[in-house]
Amino acid sequence: MAVQTDSGRRRHLLSALVQNRPGVLAHVSGMFASRGFNIDSLAVGETEDPNLSRITVVVMGDDRHLEQVRKQLEKIVTVVKVHDISSEDYVERDLMLIKVQAPAAVRAEVQALVDIFRGRIVDVSPEILMIEISGKEQKIEAFIEQVRPYGIHELARTGRIALVRGDRPMEADHEVTTPEAGAAAEAAEVRGHSEL
């Protein structure tokens, strides 16, 4: 098990292309569980190639920990490619459906919040609005906090998905770097904050 330290821990976004076959997701998530790697978020879906799916995983850890996670992922035979895109210029999104208590008295306030966060109201009932909202994790979290006082009835989130910006596909080969012994990782840089 990779040694985990409190220093140098950062959030990593791993994007893995896997063969689109039954059991692959179970294999990947089972590997995380059996090796004690904590997953913050995991999303999976088909890609432009029906033979391949993309798994986007968010994990916390220092560089050595992450090196282990990546190598263990790459070792799974059905995992075709793993890319740590945390240090690249990427766009990440999380989609949420949330039902908020919004009786007539506060409905306008809630609607105003939805507008500010560029969400959409997708279902209306007398007491409740269902809102669709997408964006970076911080934005989603911020919206949840904003509507919490009104009362959250239910919510569902997809987990994070991400792609690198520009015309370079992220499947391109990347140089495998080895972290220095005990080197503290830099704090995560904020990138791609063009929304909120």
Next chain:
Amino acid sequence: MAAIDDRRTSTRTASQPTTGADVLVESLARHGVEVVFAYPGGASMPMHQALTRYRDRIRTILPRHEQGGIFAAEGYARATGKPGVVMATSGPGALNLVTGLADAKLDSVPLVAITGQVPTHVIGTDAFQETPMVEVSRAITKHHYLVSHARDLARVVKEAFHLASTGRPGPVLIDIPKDVQNTIVTDPDYEVAMDLPGYRLPAPPDPRKVEEVLAAIKASRKPIIYCGGGVIASDGAEALHEFAAKTGIPVAMTVHGLGAIPSDHYLSLNMLGMHGTVYANYAVNEADLLLAFGVRFDDRVTGKLSEFAKHGRIVHVDIDASEINKNKFAHIPVHADVRSFLEAINPKVVAGDWREWHKQVDEWRATEPMTYDRRDDLIMPQYVIEKFSELTGGEFIMTTGVGQHQMWAAQWTRFKYPRTWISSGGLGSMGYGLPAAMGAQAAFPDKLVVDIDGDGSFVMNIQELATLYCENLPVKMIVLNNQHLGMVVQWEDRFHAGNRAHTYLGPIDHPEAIGQGEGALPEITYPDFVQIARGFGVTARQVRDKAEVEDALKEMIAHPGPYVLDVLVPYQEHVLPMIPAGGTVRDIIKQ
């Protein structure tokens, strides 16, 4: 005597259509499989029927338990370097393979395990003898398949053999529903392409890395080789031998590295780690350069990680990228097959001037030799192994169970060749010795194959005596019988004030069961291995006098068939030296 003729179906075999089971077995034959360890059952019968049609090409050995079958396949694989093949039926049959799969995964043994599965249309209905084998084995195989179409079989078998035997070897499971086995396949394509887009083998060693390692060796004053199972698995023993001889760097071996260079070689420091030699552990501790070849910095080797080899730079060569930097940071990481690395560096290496270092190592060797009490009133287990080793001169294949006897065998056998030492290291599976020996013997029918076993381990797969007898496998078994679970007893003595907690193997009303015995050898031992062996048709002899040992060993070695030599040894004896778990060289227990 009355008899009923059982030749019921002998005529109906001509011109049968090819089924999935036939494709499977034909594929096995095409991959050079000569021996299959297979225990039949409802869901695997079609495959067994197909095996009978290949009798002239594939020997099918019937073990008496599926665990015996898979350990035998491991023994076969480790003796030959080729993938071992084991087959079992669905449900309980398949589940009995689980320990062996995990064992092969941890020890990187190439294995193809084939299991029958309930028919596809009842999968998921809790059908009779249904177990989701792929789910069960996911974390303990290198890869796994549930074959849903007979047309995929040839490709799956091809991929399975490729995966099992290349890169870091490991077990691959193929789960085949019964209807797939029975499906008729027209024009099977055995030359089908593999579909493994995510499986890549390491590139040839990077010349820059080779130069870096050469420079590190040149700069070193106290280098040491930490040689592991990867050297054996890559058939790199010869290359390692050359590397050591050309450079003059001493070699410490892991339990799976034993045999990489002969035990008596002047550069051999024998085994390192928890029960390694004091001089090997001192040398690793003092070294300024640790050349880690085909190893994984296992806790039984390193003890306390932060203290292990902390004075030196570490070169780590391994075929599995995930092993590099997993437990210990490598200053020079080399992701490569260890044999190709050694073959790339060998033409360039030169001997360094390490006279001071050799002098120091030799001093440790002289002052801290391996030792045991050479008394005559009792048979010391080390004596039996030493004697066997001396009588055979390294011309054997040795397997072991797990426990004290295993460590004594590792410490006191003089190995001469690679692939002559087969033991469960990573998983430490008791009951491994007898079936593993059976597999090695099936691979080499004319070699002397010996299982050094303990009375606890031996019982765990003792049913395989039937296989030895019925399949004419002349395995020799030396049971170092101390009537206890010796290694646990040793830990009880060292760390639990000698409190016996279910470690005595005789009846519970004996005083030994609660640690109140006189300490003398028992008049009657339990169980009676000689009688058990005879019941299986196997020759056996019990020895309780040291003067008899040599004669008994000679008798055993000369015996044409399987032979159990039951040797009574004292349970008070400990495996030494010992570095307690998580300890360092400063904690070595020497007596």
